[in-house]
Amino acid sequence: MSAEAVVVRPRKVRRVAIPIAILLIVVFALVGTLLRNTPTGVVFNLSDQIAMGVLGLLLASGVMLLTRPRLRADADGLEVRNIIGTQRIPWQLVQGVTFPDGAPWARVELPEDEYVPIMAVQATDGDHAVTAMRSLRELRRTIDA
Template sequence: MTSETEAVATPTELVIRPRKVRRVAPVLAVALVAVFVVVGVLLGDTPTGAYFRVADQIAMAGIGLALAAAAMLFTRPRLRADAEGVEVRNIVVTHRFPWALVQEVNFPDGSSWARLELPEDEYVSVMAIQSTDSEHAVKAMRELRAMHARYGTPAPRPKQDEQ
């Protein structure tokens, strides 16, 4: 498998990662580090009357590195689905759900990313399928819905009250 492959479908496994954010985040990270390093260097020569030490300049570069690391967290989202269930890794947290818990896979109008509908009106956002990825997101939703149809259990229909 090459690194260019973003969505891999096999009969038993599906792996989806966002595309656009994985191209934009590294550029943003480099820009943040560059800007904060330049600001740190220029801090030593300010005519404002404030006195900045070398530690302040290093701290500015450190802030740039911390912000760059935070920007790179947006490249982490991934969805992995197989016959047993679906694993959703968003920016920080990873959840694994058996197909029996997933009632529906949808992409609400106006939403930035897809979501898994769970029992009792709960849901989990799937940041790996983002609206900014256009056709890649459409293809990913089709593949994920096909896996849900194959391995998931049909959602129970609401009971009508007898009166």
């Protein structure tokens, strides 16, 4: 039973998050560089300037977490990587892969009314999300056959 793997990553969030992360780094580095003595009498030390740069890096890292989601599906099951954490789900546990009306992303339906969100398949991606869902369902049909 030879089935091709399906790998999906969100598109639109990547196009937005990467420039925002770069902008945060540049702005905080610039502010950190320009921090000196102010007319109000506040004195900024080198440690304050460094802290501004580090804060920019931390914020940019947080924004880049939004680009982390990925879905890998193969003959053995699904590997769902969301912003924090990765789950491997065997096909035997998967009751369905759905995209509820109005939901921001797809989800894997599990036994006992549980589900795992698939943040890699996002509604904002439009046709890309539709293609991903079709590929995933086709893979499931191939495996079940």
